[in-house]
Amino acid sequence: MTSLASIKWDDQGLIPAIVQDASTRQVLMMAYMNAESLRQTLELGETVFWSRSRSEIWHKGATSGNTQKVRDIYVDCDADTLLITVDPAGPACHTGEVSCFYRTISEFTAHTEDTHA
Amino acid sequence: MTSLASIKWDDQGLIPAIVQDASTRQVLMMAYMNAESLRQTLELGETVFWSRSRSEIWHKGATSGNTQKVRDIYVDCDADTLLITVDPAGPACHTGEVSCFYRTISEFTAHTEDTHA
Numbered sequence: 001m002t003s004l005a006s007i008k009w010d011d012q013g014l015i016p017a018i019v020q021d022a023s024t025r026q027v028l029m030m031a032y033m034n035a036e037s038l039r040q041t042l043e044l045g046e047t048v049f050w051s052r053s054r055s056e057i058w059h060k061g062a063t064s065g066n067t068q069k070v071r072d073i074y075v076d077c078d079a080d081t082l083l084i085t086v087d088p089a090g091p092a093c094h095t096g097e098v099s100c101f102y103r104t105i106s107e108f109t110a111h112t113e114d115t116h117a
Numbered sequence: 118m119t120s121l122a123s124i125k126w127d128d129q130g131l132i133p134a135i136v137q138d139a140s141t142r143q144v145l146m147m148a149y150m151n152a153e154s155l156r157q158t159l160e161l162g163e164t165v166f167w168s169r170s171r172s173e174i175w176h177k178g179a180t181s182g183n184t185q186k187v188r189d190i191y192v193d194c195d196a197d198t199l200l201i202t203v204d205p206a207g208p209a210c211h212t213g214e215v216s217c218f219y220r221t222i223s224e225f226t227a228h229t230e231d232t233h234a
Binding site for chain 1: 133
């Protein structure tokens, strides 16, 4: 068991975790981990996050089946961001898209401007 | 000029921005943008961030020369994270490494445990 004390958790005890497909190298999503969810991720070998909206531990894919098998976890130079490479069992996004980053900013702003017009 | 009002800025007016090499698909770094730095990024076509440690606008590479030419900017499903694909002019990391994510978590914790032993 590795010590996680040197990781720079934010003032809410969280660290952002970027999830990347290990094979295609597509960036799939970003979510947050607390120490307990990171510990469970290391133990389980699948991504486990902290849901900020539901304030609970969230084992990705526990209900949808779209788990993410962890290949490697990287820590950045100032130890306040994680990069996790995974083999995903299905789409990362709740919309069914492979990646949560499925819109460019111009598509996004055009759409939201239409919506509010 | 696109409207950026629909982006979900956090309580400090920031949004995390993941930076990925457009060619190699390597994840290079993560940094934060406020509305003004995103506006400047769109205008300049190079990444401009908000430095949380220095509390100032930070044009990446302005002093080092290691600018990042923007290819595309993506917004995630809940509009609270950006993914920016770039052509980097040099290493992303201040250490000289191509990517800030140059250590696995076991390398990181082993090193920091040695340091504090």
